[in-house]
Amino acid sequence: MKHIRGSRIVYTIKGIPVQLDSGRSGAAVIIHETAPQEGISERLVCCEKLLDRFFALTDPVIVNFSSSFEISFANEGFIRTFSRAPSVGTEGFLPFDMIVHDQENLNDALCQARDTGEYGTDLRIIHPSGDIRLYHWTFHASYEDEVWHYLAIGKDHTEQFFQREQFHQFFESAEMIFGKRTQDLREINRRLYNEISDRRQTEETLRMYEHTIRNVGDLVFWFTDDGLVAYYNTAARNALSIPEKTDKLWISTYLTHPPFGDWNLLFSSLREQGSLVLETCMVRADSTPMPVEIRFTLIPYKGREYCCCVARDVQGRIHALDNLVESENRFRELAETISDVVYVQNLRDGSIEYLNQAYEEIYQKPVKELYDDPESWTSSIHPDDYDRVVAQAGVPVGDRKRMEYRIVLPSGEVRWVRVKIHYVRDKSQTPVREIGVVTDITHEKRIQDEIRQINEKFQLAVHAAPVTIFGQDPDMVYQWVVNPSINLAISDIIGYTDYEIFPPDTARELYAIKKRVLESGEGFSGECSIQFGGKPYPTQLYIRPFRNERDEITGLIGAAIDVHNIIHQKRRETLNEQRYRRLFDAMHEGYVVFSPVHASDGTVCDFSITDLNRFAVHRIKWQKKDLIGRNLSDFRPDIDHRWRDALLQVAHSGDEVGFEGFSELFGGYYSFKAFPVGEDLIGVVIRDITDQIRRSEHLQAHRDLARDLAATTDMHHALDLILRTALEVPGIDSGGALYPP
Incomplete structure (x- = not known):
């Protein structure tokens, strides 16, 4: 409180601190006029209140009491505020619960203090004068000698409470007075804000349109019905090289051929249709053509008609x-x-x-x-x-x-x-x-059908042949088997190793072979003897490593062939071959086997001797070892060219071919017969027909001599015929009888 005293008038100024709704602090100031005497009284009362408030703020009341609310200690502030007698001490105090107006709130506060050790709350206190004031109390609870003790520290908040209440009442009154006007102002502000926002948005949209038109890639022109250009954008200036400063610009400078032949006709058409699209060429400043697609649109603006021309470069499209x-x-x-x-x-x-x-x-x-x-x-x-x-x-x-x-x-x-x-x-x-x-x-x-048939034949051949095919993992456990042999079933093999199937000696031999294949990665082919059931089984074994797509060895794949019957078959074939060879060599005809010799282009160019019997060797008078492997061309010119021709014919057609001839190589006449034998082999039978030819010659000479003798009657002529025939045909019997006519 501040006092200003004059000679006649005293002003009393009272300030009230306030807290605004927006969170800011302020003060309400009240100034009123008082008489001098009244001003002095007011000042004394104000000084007393200020002194009480000062003591309340700087010297809080402190009191200690038990659960029976009997006060055992109180500080000077509590004694000065709540003492009923001027004596110093605690005899003149009522129990603490007697000075508290809110008994229920006091009990709740003490309960919370006992639970948490400390608790603060606002309680209304009854002063000795009978006034009820608002204090903020902080209670501390402690438990000693099975009794709860409480230390209470309080501060007087009555003035702050009244100030807040007065401030709230003041603002409620102000709102009642100015509420309607405030609503009206808010509505006006809202409308103004919306109008300003719409206008700003419209201006921003227009600026965006203008920016777009200026910077768009299409060429934009506005021109009048007489062809005068009123506006063009940046793209048009750059594309057509339009000068930056020009007094008048005519659209005909860059669009030399107007639609319909005249700009007035264009405007008339646009009034009817609204817009028009066509493809044409515009001319740049350097007279180079520029193909464009143009849209003409009629736009009325400020009482005049303009044609908006939007041209797009279509050179890329072309x-x-x-x-x-x-x-x-x-x-x-x-x-x-x-x-x-x-x-x-x-x-x-x-x-x-x-x-x-x-x-x-x-x-x-x-x-x-x-x-x-x-x-x-x-x-x-x-x-x-x-x-x-x-x-x-x-x-x-x-x-x-x-x-x-x-x-x-x-x-x-x-x-x-x-x-x-x-x-x-x-x-x-x-x-x-x-x-x-x-x-x-x-x-x-x-x-695919042929492959399927081949697979079927292969499957049939595998099941019909004495071949067992199997696969094993890296631990040499059989994973699958096809066509098992030696009296073993599939269930006796799959899932087992060689040690679990065969005797120890056989298992060790097989394990060593397969182990080498797994470690080296190289296959094995060889013959081994497998013992099973007390019997030996000669077996041809083929083992290969099985690799995955990463070329890693993941097991074995193999084939086992029981060669017991094959050995017997080979022995029989050997005996039969020996018998056939003796018969072959005992023939009184020459027998030669030829094989074709192919050139680089695949054609047959010669024939090589593959085999021949003893009679052929005797007639040729060469060693057999020198004849095997020699080509037919090595014997020219002793061999007739008809040999090669006949062998070629047999090689191409597969038919038998024969002829007769004379050769110094064989020392006389022979007959030749060639025919195919086996696969890609040709057999030739050579027969000595020298005696047969001589007998035929002698018989013909006898026939000719008999015919000549029968035709002559001259003895001397007859003797001359006999002698001549004997000389021309060696070995002929020249004896005969001449019957005179």
């Missing part, structure tokens, strides 16, 4: 179209040169957009037929495959599809084809186009 045409032509050239059928079908209307000429080669039907009727290809499907193929072809599943089926050509021939289909989808993932490739796989199917 290049793209040229590249597309070139790419399509290249695709067509490629599609027309391959042997597979390539087609493109529009799934919206079912029409064929493209089909190459390979369709006529594979289906043997004209291309035009499928263009006219896109479903005509189904008539070529084999009846056994028709239902499956038609059902599968009509359902697009995924982006790709693959089918294999047979077709019947108009000639009745059956072919296999493989169809690979790719579906092109639009933005909604609906199939709109089907691209297919049809491949003739007839030859592939034939090869």
Whole structure:
């Protein structure tokens, strides 16, 4: 409280601290006029209150009491505030609960202090004068001698409480007075804010439009009906090289050919249609053409009509179209040169957009037929495959599809084809186009059938032959076996090792062989004797390491052949060969076996002697070791060229060929007969026919002499014929009788 005294008037100024709702602190100041005497009284009262408040703030009340609320200690502040007698001490105090107005809150506070050790709360206290004031108490609880003791420290908060209440009442009154006006102001502010926000957004949008028009890649012009340019953007200036400073700019400078031949006609058309799009060429400042696509739009602005011209450079589009045409032509050239059928079908209307000429080669039907009727290809499907193929072809599943089926050509021939289909989808993932490739796989199917037949024959051969095929893991445990032998079943082998199947000696031998194969990675081929059931089984063993795709050895694969019967068969074959060899050498005809000699291009160029018997060796008069392996050409010119011709004919046709001739190599006449023997071998039988030829010559000479003697009557002539015949034909008997006529 501050006092200002004059000669006649005293002003009393009272300040009240306040706490605003926004969290900021403030003060409410009240100034009023008082008489001098009243001012002095007011000042004394104010000084007393300030002194009480000072003591309350600087000297809090402290009191100690037990659970029976009897006060055992109190400080000077408590004594000065709550003592009923001027005596010093605690005899003049009531129990603590008697001065507390809120008994229930006091009990709750003491209970909380006992639980937590310390607890603070606000309690209303009854002063000796009868006033009720608000104190903030902090209680400390301790338990001694089975009795709870409490230390209470309190501060007077009555003035702060009243100030807050007065402040709240003041503001409630102010809100009641100014509430309606405040609402009106808030509504006005809200409307102004919304209007300003809309205007700012509109201005920002306009700035964005202006920025877009200025910096967009398209060329923008505004011009009047007489062709005067009112506006152009940055892209137009850069693309057409327009000078930055120019008084007047005419659209005809850069668009030399106006639509419809006149700008007035263009404006008339725009008034009817609103806009117009066309492709033309604009001219740059350096007179170079620039292909563009232009949209003309009529825009009324401030009482005048303007044409907004938006031009887009289509040079890139033209290049793209040229590249597309070139790419399509290249695709067509490629599609027309391959042997597979390539087609493109529009799934919206079912029409064929493209089909190459390979369709006529594979289906043997004209291309035009499928263009006219896109479903005509189904008539070529084999009846056994028709239902499956038609059902599968009509359902697009995924982006790709693959089918294999047979077709019947108009000639009745059956072919296999493989169809690979790719579906092109639009933005909604609906199939709109089907691209297919049809491949003739007839030859592939034939090869597959041949492989299947070979596998079947191989399986049959494996089961019919004395061959056992098996596989083992790195621990040498049998994993599988085919065609087990020596009285063992499959269940006796799979899951077991050699030590669990065979006797120890045989198992050790097999283990050592297989261990070397696993460690070295090299295969084993050899013969060993396997003991089983007390019997020896001579076996030809083939062991190879089994490798995975990373070339790691993951086991063994092998084959075992029981050669017991084979040994006996070889012995029998050896005996038979010896018998045939003796018979071969005992023949009184020459027998020679030739094998063809092939040139680098695969043709037969000569023949080599593979074998010959003793009679042939005797007639040729060479050593047999010198004859084996020699070619037929080594014996020229002693050998007639007809030998080579005959052997070539037999090699090509497989038919028998024979002739007769004379050779110094054989020392007389011979007959030649060649025929195929075995695989890629030719046998030749050479027979000595010298005596036969001589007897034929003698017989013919006798016939000729008899005919001449019968035709002559001259004795001297007859003797001359006899002597001449005897000299020309050696060894002929020249005796005879001459009968005179």
